[in-house]
Structure formats: C-alpha cells, structure tokens
Amino acid sequence: MTPEGVNIKHPDKLFIGGEWVAPHGPGQIEIENPDREEIVARVAEADEVDMDRAAAAAREAFDNGPWSTTPPLERMAKLMEMVDYLETRVPELAAAWTAQIGGLSSASGPMHAGGVAGLRGIASLGERFQWEERRPGMAVDTVIITREPVGVVAAIAPWNGPFAIMANKVFYSLIAGCTVIMKPSPETPLEAYIIAEAAEAVGMPAGTVNLVPAHREAADHLVHSRLIDKVTFTGSSAAGMHIASVCGSNMTRCTLELGGKSAAIIRDDFPIEAAAGILGNTITVMSGQVCAMLSRAIVPRARHDELAQAIAKVMQGVKIGHPEDADTQLGPLAMRRQLERVEMYIEEGKKSGADLVTGGNRPAHMNKGYYMEPTLFANVDNSSRIAQEEIFGPVLCLIPAEDEEDAIRIANDSNFGLNGSVLTNDPQAAYDIARRIRTGVVGQNGMRMEWTAPFGGFKQSGIGREGGDEGIWAYTETKTILLDGAPA
Missing domain, CATH: 3.40.309.10 (Aldehyde Dehydrogenase; Chain A, domain 2)
Known part of the structure; x- marks a missing residue:
C-alpha cells in the first residue's frame, strides 16, 4: 500500500544484499497522513534479525566486493547514473513527502528537484577530491597520505527532510567507497525505497546499498553492531547523545546532526x-x-x-x-x-x-x-x-x-x-x-x-559536518605510507 502518485515495487520487502527479501518478522510500519489523519501507506518492518542480515551483507560487500576498490572516477560515473534515475522519480518523491508529513505541494516539487540536483555535486567529488597526496619526508624519502573509505555505514535519517538527508548520507558513503545501510524514520520510509530502487536500477554491487525500515529498538540493535564502522545520524539531541555513547563504547565513528534553538x-x-x-x-x-x-x-x-x-x-x-x-x-x-x-x-x-x-x-x-x-x-x-x-x-x-x-x-x-x-x-x-x-x-x-557548504553544530547540536567538500571527510580514514622511494 502506497500513496497516490508513489509507485514502490516492493513495499512489503527489505532490500538486503542486492535482493528484495521478506522481513524476518510479521511487522508492518503504518504511515499516517497528518492532514486527513488516515493511514496512506504500509511498508515492511525490520527487526533485530534483519539488522544483522543487513550488517552482514554490507560487511561482506565492503570486505570482499568490488565497490571499496573501484576507482573514484568509476564510482562517480555510477552515482551519476543514480542521479539520472532519481530525476525521473522527483514527482513521486514530492508526493511521498506531502502524503507522509503534510509538506506543502507548492514547495515539494522544487525542493526535491533541487535535492536530486545537489547529488551531482557529491558524485563529482570522485574527480575533485584529493584521494592521495605525496610529499617529501624528513626521516624517509617519500610520504604518501591516502584517504580510504571508513567501511560500513549505518545511515539514520529523520522524518522532516527524509529524501535529501538520507540521499546525502548515501551518496557521501558511496563516493568514498563505503557500503551503506539505510534506516529511515518509520514516519517517512518511502524515499529510502526509491533510493534503493535507484541503486538496483543502475546495478550497484550486491550489499553496497541496503534498506531496513524499523522502529527504535531495531535501530538501536544496528547501532550496537560491531560490523558497523560508522554511524551517521540526523535527529534529536537526546537520541544523538545515546548513539554517541554506543559509538564510543565500540570506537565506531559517528557524525551527528542534532537539534537547535x-x-x-x-x-x-x-x-x-x-x-x-x-x-x-x-x-x-x-x-x-x-x-x-x-x-x-x-x-x-x-x-x-x-x-x-x-x-x-x-x-x-x-x-x-x-x-x-x-x-x-x-x-x-x-x-x-x-x-x-x-x-x-x-x-x-x-x-x-x-x-x-x-x-x-x-x-x-x-x-x-x-x-x-x-x-x-x-x-x-x-x-x-x-x-x-x-x-x-x-x-x-x-x-x-x-x-x-x-x-x-x-x-x-x-x-x-x-x-x-x-x-x-x-x-x-x-x-x-x-x-x-x-x-x-x-x-x-x-x-x-x-548546500555547497558544510553544515553542522556546536555543543549539543552535534559532532562533525555534512555537506560541501568537507562532508566527505567523515566517510574516509587517513592512512600514512612511508617509503624509501617513490612508487610508480
């Protein structure tokens, strides 16, 4: 069941390991329209078992799949294909936002068209970003600084701007060479389904992009997983502080974009x-x-x-x-x-x-x-x-x-x-x-x-920055290579 004007192929399934699969449990997530106070959509609900499946699929795809070692220019080309696909779905993205949270139709079309267009700038980092730097050393002949993908990313997005926020997290993850697990808000999961369909349509490697809509308990299970290398979360400061404590206990990297006053x-x-x-x-x-x-x-x-x-x-x-x-x-x-x-x-x-x-x-x-x-x-x-x-x-x-x-x-x-x-x-x-x-x-x-500049907060408004060229830093790790001579 999906709202009028929104065509999701498999709303009753999760996207794990490159396949649309039935959820482990019988649960469904119901989506209410806040204008009419009526249920307008139902999608599959992931539980803790599904979170483990998604984490394992993303881990396997990162460790043994081709994406993390694909050259940045090739990653960029594939992401540009995803943007082309998403441009065809802008009317559906707009309709989904209005149906799920009552966003104004007059703003929804331009907002989502702009959100899709902005993804091209993230994809272009494959060409613009300095993935490797060479410099002379004092104790060695050659110092090489590389920026490598951080690993498996759990991307948790809020309900107010569900497409742009989730898509940015996914595209930064992918252009860096990471694999990603999308956990959208249970109030607004439809946009993440369209992103997953985009990944499927362009032939992203299996396990590179995964989708597990869920409520808080299952999401917390995902955050606790030791298969996760990084959590990127946008939402309340209270939830962000909990996630930060979990990430701290596992030394999981995290980016937190939280509340404001x-x-x-x-x-x-x-x-x-x-x-x-x-x-x-x-x-x-x-x-x-x-x-x-x-x-x-x-x-x-x-x-x-x-x-x-x-x-x-x-x-x-x-x-x-x-x-x-x-x-x-x-x-x-x-x-x-x-x-x-x-x-x-x-x-x-x-x-x-x-x-x-x-x-x-x-x-x-x-x-x-x-x-x-x-x-x-x-x-x-x-x-x-x-x-x-x-x-x-x-x-x-x-x-x-x-x-x-x-x-x-x-x-x-x-x-x-x-x-x-x-x-x-x-x-x-x-x-x-x-x-x-x-x-x-x-x-x-x-x-x-x-949207071309970094965004994020001081104090309880979060950790790290999203957006702009600076947005990719948190999806990479810095490696220093010390050599007695310059490699070819």
Missing part, C-alpha cells in the same frame, strides 16, 4: 517591517519543523513592542490550509505526538510569564488534521523552557536585550549551537557578530542555506 539578532539599523516579514514567515517553513529554525529572536528592548506587533500582523495573515492547496502557507504538523508536544510547550510558555501575542490554538476552520496557528511569545525570559528547549513547531520567542553585547550573550546562552542569523544592512557587522556566536552556521538576514 537558533537565534536571530536584530540590529538597530534593520527596519521593523522587514524583520517582521523574515521572522514571521520563517517560523512557518515546514510548520517550524526544521532543526536550523530561527526560533529565538533577540531585539533591543526599545524596539521590542513594535516588533512584536509587526510579527503578530504577519502571522495573522498566514494562510493555513491543506498541503495540496497552492495558496497554503502553513500545513499540518507531521504527527499527533508532534502536535501534542507543541501544545505542551505553549502551555509552558503561558506559565513562564511570557506574553502570548498571537496564536497558541488549533485553527478554528481546520476541524481535522494536526494543525497549529503560528504562535508568538514576547518578553520571553531566555532561561525559560520555551527559549531553551527545541519545540519543533511554529512557535517564535521574542527576547529583549539591553544592547548588542547583551544580544550576543543571550544568543550564546543555550545548550545548542546549530544555526543563527544577524538582521542588519551592514555585512561587516554581520560578520563581526557571526564570529562571536557559538554556532555552526550564521546567515545574514534570515535562515540562509547553502
């Missing part, structure tokens, strides 16, 4: 209406379910009330509706538990003494689906739960600051450090403040994204 600092030179437009419209992107979301806005106290009213006006004009409607600006939250989480934090915000300026309720005209109005709290204490914890919904905290130094202090007063922004017309000021904010990315004038 990112701050936007509004300088005095930036117009109120422009700031309100950016902040009020950004918080509704993907219903606020973005790890890099600008969910704290820090403004000089003298401008606070004016900005609060301007943001409220923008939020009140946001069109809330069904994700398939072309004019909808805010769709549903991805699932019931996410709606309940957002409602809990709104109640916490009310108890904290912050001012609820607008929103905070389910929309009156939407009698079905997991919807929440854009919500603004003003006069927020930065030590409160709504300012310190990731809500993952359309809830913005407006925090007054005494001056620019205080604004920087407030921005850094967080356990997270993923993203940030400086709203200013002065690029030099944006740069100077960015250098002082303890966060992995800072953009001028909004939640800026650049």
Whole structure:
C-alpha cells in the first residue's frame, strides 16, 4: 500500500544484499497522513534479525566486493547514473513527502528537484577530491597520505527532510567507497525505497546499498553492531547523545546532526517591517519543523513592542490550509505526538510569564488534521523552557536585550549551537557578530542555506559536518605510507 502518485515495487520487502527479501518478522510500519489523519501507506518492518542480515551483507560487500576498490572516477560515473534515475522519480518523491508529513505541494516539487540536483555535486567529488597526496619526508624519502573509505555505514535519517538527508548520507558513503545501510524514520520510509530502487536500477554491487525500515529498538540493535564502522545520524539531541555513547563504547565513528534553538539578532539599523516579514514567515517553513529554525529572536528592548506587533500582523495573515492547496502557507504538523508536544510547550510558555501575542490554538476552520496557528511569545525570559528547549513547531520567542553585547550573550546562552542569523544592512557587522556566536552556521538576514557548504553544530547540536567538500571527510580514514622511494 502506497500513496497516490508513489509507485514502490516492493513495499512489503527489505532490500538486503542486492535482493528484495521478506522481513524476518510479521511487522508492518503504518504511515499516517497528518492532514486527513488516515493511514496512506504500509511498508515492511525490520527487526533485530534483519539488522544483522543487513550488517552482514554490507560487511561482506565492503570486505570482499568490488565497490571499496573501484576507482573514484568509476564510482562517480555510477552515482551519476543514480542521479539520472532519481530525476525521473522527483514527482513521486514530492508526493511521498506531502502524503507522509503534510509538506506543502507548492514547495515539494522544487525542493526535491533541487535535492536530486545537489547529488551531482557529491558524485563529482570522485574527480575533485584529493584521494592521495605525496610529499617529501624528513626521516624517509617519500610520504604518501591516502584517504580510504571508513567501511560500513549505518545511515539514520529523520522524518522532516527524509529524501535529501538520507540521499546525502548515501551518496557521501558511496563516493568514498563505503557500503551503506539505510534506516529511515518509520514516519517517512518511502524515499529510502526509491533510493534503493535507484541503486538496483543502475546495478550497484550486491550489499553496497541496503534498506531496513524499523522502529527504535531495531535501530538501536544496528547501532550496537560491531560490523558497523560508522554511524551517521540526523535527529534529536537526546537520541544523538545515546548513539554517541554506543559509538564510543565500540570506537565506531559517528557524525551527528542534532537539534537547535537558533537565534536571530536584530540590529538597530534593520527596519521593523522587514524583520517582521523574515521572522514571521520563517517560523512557518515546514510548520517550524526544521532543526536550523530561527526560533529565538533577540531585539533591543526599545524596539521590542513594535516588533512584536509587526510579527503578530504577519502571522495573522498566514494562510493555513491543506498541503495540496497552492495558496497554503502553513500545513499540518507531521504527527499527533508532534502536535501534542507543541501544545505542551505553549502551555509552558503561558506559565513562564511570557506574553502570548498571537496564536497558541488549533485553527478554528481546520476541524481535522494536526494543525497549529503560528504562535508568538514576547518578553520571553531566555532561561525559560520555551527559549531553551527545541519545540519543533511554529512557535517564535521574542527576547529583549539591553544592547548588542547583551544580544550576543543571550544568543550564546543555550545548550545548542546549530544555526543563527544577524538582521542588519551592514555585512561587516554581520560578520563581526557571526564570529562571536557559538554556532555552526550564521546567515545574514534570515535562515540562509547553502548546500555547497558544510553544515553542522556546536555543543549539543552535534559532532562533525555534512555537506560541501568537507562532508566527505567523515566517510574516509587517513592512512600514512612511508617509503624509501617513490612508487610508480
């Protein structure tokens, strides 16, 4: 069973060792549409036995298969074939995202077309990356530094951006020469099925790409496997810290892209209406379910009330509706538990003494689906739960600051450090403040994204970087070879 417009060949099977195989157990994963509150798809559920099968297949493929020793240029050519194939499936990827988490149809097509196009840049690392470097030594004649594949990769992706995040992990793994096991979120497994079908269609060696949709217990079993050389995980900080502890006990390499509570600092030179437009419209992107979301806005106290009213006006004009409607600006939250989480934090915000300026309720005209109005709290204490914890919904905290130094202090007063922004017309000021904010990315004038650059966080927002040329480093190991002469 798959949603309309999404054609999966074997939704009742797993992809292990180059074959579509029945799962060990009888379980199925049901996928609910958050707009209609109806089951729209069912796929196979992997258990611990299936995880062991996938790990063994990926281990065999890495140790004895051809992929890890295939020259990078040949790996690049095969991955370009996968991109060509995935381009034909963009409409299905778009439909799957809307069906599974209520992503807006108006954004889904361009988002997934861009996601597929970005994979060409990763594949091109086969040609651009410096896989080997030779240099003269002091104690030996020749020093050769090689970058070799890290091994078997367990790739665990979240539900909010399931295709781009999983595909990036898979392509970085493959171009480095690794084998990979895909463990998608149980809320959004369909995209990983399409990636597996792409690998099958272009004739990737058996065991190089594997797919095991599963819930948390089986995924944890995979992470514990000593057949795994690296875990790449995107998701919550709580889950990431658990994975880091497991990886530490096995000395398994890991890359963790985790949560955020990112701050936007509004300088005095930036117009109120422009700031309100950016902040009020950004918080509704993907219903606020973005790890890099600008969910704290820090403004000089003298401008606070004016900005609060301007943001409220923008939020009140946001069109809330069904994700398939072309004019909808805010769709549903991805699932019931996410709606309940957002409602809990709104109640916490009310108890904290912050001012609820607008929103905070389910929309009156939407009698079905997991919807929440854009919500603004003003006069927020930065030590409160709504300012310190990731809500993952359309809830913005407006925090007054005494001056620019205080604004920087407030921005850094967080356990997270993923993203940030400086709203200013002065690029030099944006740069100077960015250098002082303890966060992995800072953009001028909004939640800026650049897919050719590395992305990742400080503090509890993660370990390592994904994206850009730097994204391949974590999928390789450095080997030093010392010789008495230069080889041919």
